[in-house]
Amino acid sequence: MSPKRAPSAPPALPGYDYVSLLGSGGFADVFLYQQLLPSRKVAVKVLLPDTVNRQLIENFRHEANVMAQLSTHPSIVTIYGAAVAPDGRPFLAMEYCPKPNLGVRYRRDRFSVPEVLALGVQIAGAVETAHRAGILHRDIKPANILVTAYNRPALTDFGIATSGGAEDDASGMSIPWSPPEAFLEPPGSTPASDVFSLAATLFTLLAGRTPFELPGGSNTSVDLIDRIQRGEIAPLARHDVPQRLEAVLASAMDPEPSRRHQSAMAFGRALQQVEAEMALPVTPLDVLDDSLEPEEVDEEDGGATRIRGVVSIDPHAGEAPLQQAVGGMAAAPDATIRRAPAAPAQPAPAPQAAPEQPRSKRKTVFAIVGAAVVALLGFGIVWLALTAGDEPAPQANPSQSVAPPAAPQRPAAPINVSGVVDGDSVTFTWVNPQPQGGDAFQYRYERSDADPVTAQTATESVTLERDPDGESCILVRLVRDDGRSSNDMEGCARG
Template sequence: MTRAAPGTPPEIPGLVYRQPLGSGGYADVFLYEQQQPRMPVAVKVLKREGLTPSILRQFVEEANTMAQLADHPYIVQVFRSEQLADGGAYLVMKYYPPPNLATRAKRERLSVEEVLRTGIQLASAVETAHRAGIIHRDVKPANVLISQYGAPGLTDFGIAGRALGPEEHDEDVGVSVPWSPPEVLYGQSNGDARSDVYSLAATLWHLLVGRSPFEQPGGDNSAYALMPRIRATPVPQTGRADVPVSLERLLGHAMAKKPDARPQTAIDLARGLQAIEQEQRFARTPIVVLDESGHTTVADSTSRADPEEPDPDRTSVRAPRVTSPQALTPSPAANPTADTGVDDETQPATISGGALLAGVGVLVLILVGALVWAVGFRGGDDPTEASTGAPSASATVGGGGPVVDLPEQPLIDGRTVPGGVAFTWQYAGVRKGDYYRVRAAASEAAVPEAQVLTVRALPHTVKAANGQVVCAQVAVARAAGASSAYSAVKCLTGG
């Protein structure tokens, strides 16, 4: 083995160099051909320039981490690793042809179905790592490779590590700012399962839009500009008409500013994505994780013979079944093997009179509820919507008092006009009498603290000098006092 200059592919026994694949901060990646058996492999080689003991330690830990998780179908497989006498090291991995997901998202518009499928597959990989006690810490589009069969492979565990306790700290943790959560960016956490959930959601948002969530096209997207947006600005809408509201909400939930407000595990996020697949009538993507004994297993099944069987990976609500009073009394002749969950010697063969009365009472409540539902159904203002079961454009909330009609969160847009910026917005379920609360400021971070203006007509123009930045967001309000959530912040320059 000869010493290689920085950026030069080393000579590796049994491998023949073919071409460069890419370069990162501390390593280069090359395509080699393995001779026995013959197949392409990717080789990650540490750069000699700037090599420190910390970088070498991270590189060794990356090899060990990826080898530990190598059996997972959505984690890039490691074949071998070696440290060299001159202080360098290399890592031989399964080859995934370019482009990675970051490049693909720039070149093409990924479908909602593909993003959902990819999200579930990556969540499976992340959950498996978490169950092994490993936090990835750098989930982002560039770290997701795609096999020749279209399956994603999560890679670059270079800053991954074991989950740390609340009193532990790792000074060597680096981050990729555009996809990192506020608590990591501002040093309140070294990363945990919930921070990986945030980064995975930010990655899916990126795949839908072609850029990271808080990046402003044509604006200042340096790390110092992004960090305050990530900390203070609401998660923006994707702006795609084909992205369902349920997916917008799930991504916003998973990118909540506070870790406790997010899905607490990657598998929780995967199940939310599965529910949206079902809602959109897409093919179901299975969740693949490690089981309790450390073996890879499918966490759910796509082949259910009985459609009435409950799906363990989906939360659902079913209509109550109306049961006759006679059915409340078990009959040993009709069901001699019924399992009551109680020892047969101590369980009475019949239900007591009190239990029977309680059962009849439940039946009456169910029938009354059904009658009330039917009356309300027939009395709706829109018989077409009621008969098809289409979701309402706004939500209703009741608490024993009057029903409140909550407007949908609006989608804000705008354009530069002479002397300022004209903002417009749209939302589903417009009601007569709707008005709007608008707040605008000279920067995105200042918008939440800006004075709120009541606006009743569109567009709303904010005065600004030529080239001056104006940022605004809007909420929909109704006469009854209900108000939507504020929109994402929109920033433009005055004309």
């Protein structure tokens, strides 16, 4: 997107009165309209005239109908309608979100840790819902998370405007929040790629800058891509952020996709565990799954995860009523560049419950136990059973329940953490007591003359600049690929 591009002319839409321009992106403009019936303000996203062709319109209609299915999720923005304007440009009519998007907010406000955890869990549920529908977002960033009138974060811009056409490079990405595989030839994209971008977004909200942006250093696109590919995350430098949360974010932004959380739900549950450890209310993780009937609700983790049925919509039904919301687009730092499209994700399997087990909080079935007559040595004894309402409800098989996030099982901590000073550097080594595939180590190193450094490595050693005070100490913890981490172990070196 060029920030100097003049916006296109707002189309004349029957039933809508134009009010003002809300924002401009690389492929579309967003305008504020007043809908006449029902009377309400709506955001209307209109494709640019030079991007419109027959194939694009067909793909636009298809993805708009898919988005109608997804946007019933409370953390995915709501589409009211989709059609083609009289001038031939496709448009989406969406819920108007008057509050600043997170791309605007993080540059001027300091986010609290509880707020970031809560919105991270909510957006993780939205991303998991999209993945189960076979859709990758591919451009998660602060500017694409809006805030509704009820202060609920809502994910927008699933690439509708960039999904069509036979040309190459039809999809967009934003460098500061993109995973390393996005810069390959050809680019790659999996559910773990969206997990990376979501973690990078949460880091940005906490730090007030992107995770691979070096304060006071060179932060060109080439610099950022190089750091992203090498996994060089700049220190967060916030003392109120628990090390457990730093470890979860570092694991989700591992340059190797196989070492990240392998689903948005796993990442969301890792954030819930942090909430539980901080004695915060655990934010529910809502997931929509089309394997359930629409009226069914399946709750896990004591209600921490709620899986609901999704109403299926024919993707070729034309301009059916839809749901979504847009508030505006960020300027140059969030600029979208073009890249090759990625294949849609395969829907993740929904948690299955045994057919004989009742689902949590479903309608209670009241059964009446009939009278039974037992013959014993010629004497008849009649027993009248009590009603089932007086008996305890049947319990689900514990083996089919997910452990509550309040009591995560920690892996064993690294052992033999020690350091050796060599000139102006110190090399720390340690031993993984129970190695598993995907293991990584998060370390925290604080020198007397510098800010603390928190980073992650896949090896059992790290070399750093020694502390001029004469004693260099490090804290090391083991991080599993599912986000679980051990207690910290300290090692020191003198010299």
